[in-house]
Amino acid sequence: MDKHESEFTMIQSVLLDDENDTLIILDQTVLPNEKVFLHLKDMKDVWEAIYALKVRGAPAIGIAAAYGLYLGTKASKAADFDQLRQDFGKVKEYLACSRPTAVNLFWALNRMENRLLQEADRSVAEIKEALRQEAELIREEDAKVCESIGKHALTLLKENWGILTHCNAGTIATAKYGTALAPIYLGQEQGYSFKVYADETRPLLQGARLTAWELKEAGVDVTLICDNMSSIVMKEGKIQAVLVGCDRVAANGDTANKIGTSGVAVLAKHYGIPFYVCSPLSTIDLECKTGDDIHIELRPDAEVTTQWYEKPMAPEGVKVYNPAFDVTDHSLITAIVTENGIAYAPFEESLPKMFAQK
Incomplete structure (x- = not known):
């Protein structure tokens, strides 16, 4: 496989820019004429991107939802776990209604919730970091899963x-x-x-x-x-x-x-x-x-x-x-x-x- 092909198979359609609190997605609705990456900060934009098939494919939807849920929770001003859980739940419920058929959407959101509950005795900052790590794991594991399916x-x-x-x-x-x-x-x-x-x-x-x-x-x-x-x-x-x-x-x-x-x-x-x-x-x-x-x-x-x-x-x-x-x-x-x-x-x-x- 030549360099061009290698670069192509490595394309990520969903990325996290944590420093800028941004979800970056390849807008699949404008392909093949344009190759556009959208920078999403607002949960309404994340919801719309999933609903409108700007990000699509069951695994990619799950990855986007996990990143979106993390960013939505990261923005919470909660001072304790109970308030953070309430804010987390609102974002989770909102994102869950974007695509009712794709099970990966709910799988990823539920997995993020399980991680939240596992970290209940930690500080708010530590919980947010744990959610970031979990979202990254979902992406990393999917890459390995796809290669195994291919084999x-x-x-x-x-x-x-x-x-x-x-x-x-x-x-x-x-x-x-x-x-x-x-x-x-x-x-x-x-x-x-x-x-x-x-x-x-x-x-x-x-x-x-x-x-x-x-x-x-x-x-x-x-x-x-x-x-x-x-x-x-x-x-x-x-x-x-x-x-x-x-x-x-x-x-x-x-x-x-x-x-x-x-x-x-x-x-x-x-x-x-x-x-x-x-x-x-x-x-x-x-x-x-x-x-x-x-x-x-x-x-x-x-x-x-x-x-x-x-x-x-x-x-x-x-x-x-x-x-x-x-x-x-x-x-x-x-x-x-x-x-x-x-x-x-x-x-x-x-x-x-x-x-x-x-």
Whole structure:
């Protein structure tokens, strides 16, 4: 891998500028035309960045939420633990309502709260420092998790394979490497010569704007296709595996991911192509029994009708149904790849074992 590629895979989409009380994020809504880093100080701006997908990808959302919660608590004027806990709780509750589907958001916020409670007997200054350390740990651990997911997933793939991916589960969606794109980056380093097909991923075009951009930047052989072209590239034999990330995995293996993922899984099943979900353990919610229990976020109509066009591309006033996610049934999933190994059906048995692995 050359210097340019190495620098690219090291890009951090979420950074903490503690000295200036600032959360820095790569604004993913303006890619690929601009590479803009936003400097956020106000919690309203942090909330809006998560809601508006300026920072997106389950792990990156968790990292941003942890940093945001730390900065919000750091600004507290509390003189004792009880008051600090109240201020912490207000910020936590506020950030929690930004993205209801992404389990990493709540996982990170709850982890920060656990650290707060563990430090209850310390001074306010020491508690704030502990929260900073915890947020940094969340970022550092995610980088290691992504690399491990990539190594496990790479064992399922062969050189020169064609790989289809949907949405963006790459380095800019995580601390480093990504989840579904991690084996592609590791394979690139090892000369696997994958040929990647990236679905456009409507209505927010994360495949076109983000996945195609970052893979092209890294020197990966990537071809962009519209969402309704997945079937023909599979039929033509161009695809040997599908890799996707996810925002939540239920205990039975049902998986919520960007809208359109379930359709790709149905097609893969029809053509006999393995469908792999790459998921950190923090995204697996064993308290959520099935996909029916996953709340599906509805997005603004404008994302479908006007956002990407100079002129409206739909009749004014037409009804729009714009769910951000769909749920892929566990029966369509070949395996779920975690940092601790690969889980196969029945997922009710294999997923809990992933948490027990070292």
